[in-house]
Amino acid sequence: MIKLNRTTEYGLVAMKHMAKKPGGSATSAREVSDQFGFPFEITAKTLQRLKDTGLIQSLQGARGGYVLARSLDEITLGEFVEKMEGPVAVVNCASGKTESPGCEYSGRCEMTSVMTDLNRRVIQFLSGIRLSELANSEIPVALTRFEDFLGNQPESMKENEKAHLS
Template sequence: MMRLSKMTDYAVVMMGHMGQSTGRVFAATQIADGTGVPQPTVSKLLKELARGGLLVSIRGAQGGYRLDRTPDEITVAEIVQALEGPIALTACVDGADDSCHVESFCGMRGNWNKVNNAIRTALESVTLADMAVQPMAFPPAEPVREREEERI
């Protein structure tokens, strides 16, 4: 199973929370209170996201962090890359840090690049604004009156 780390999941939740108030400066405690992510984890992730160019750090008594761009300009791929490095499913795909000892004669390398590129493209097509939209848990119920009319 391919799975993103819990830290990356937390980062998307935190940034989604911040994206609901574009331009606002947040303290780590405010983000922790608003998301339920533990405050030490929030502090660590804020630093990593700022280092990744997704957040701006503001010093001073009224300081904190704010999004570097609007939520519709930040992609899920950027968040993943800021925390986990290049999106690479196997050691042999373009951008992977690891090397494989059979890479030079492996016939699968080109195919893994196709899969990796498809996943990267999918993650690049979803923005933070898209992630902030709450899907409906259940479809809207039909009005009772319409169902009664159908019986007649």
């Protein structure tokens, strides 16, 4: 299944929460976990990961917590997913980064290069979406691009795929 991790969701919600927060006050793991009902321990781990990857900064001690290190406008979903879940790899033999662990069938299935390309396209797709787009509005900007996206498809597919979305 093509699915995001739950921690990625938690992280996204936390980032949005921090971005909307007035003033420069820090946000604690407890605050996020209480507000959204996420398990505290996991929320804490998620925020630590966000901090380890440089997306937020931590302030230790009482009155401590986390603050955004970068604007949501500067972070793409591609970077975010990669920092939360590791390199994007739609199949094992196609890792966007570093050495791929490979696959016992590589060399026989003859699809490695194709999969690697597909993987790259997925990364590109995710990298075209800024977190600010996902956070700024309930009716996101992306929705208005829907028809544009359809416009990029093969002509013969349009009706077919519109039906799929219903």
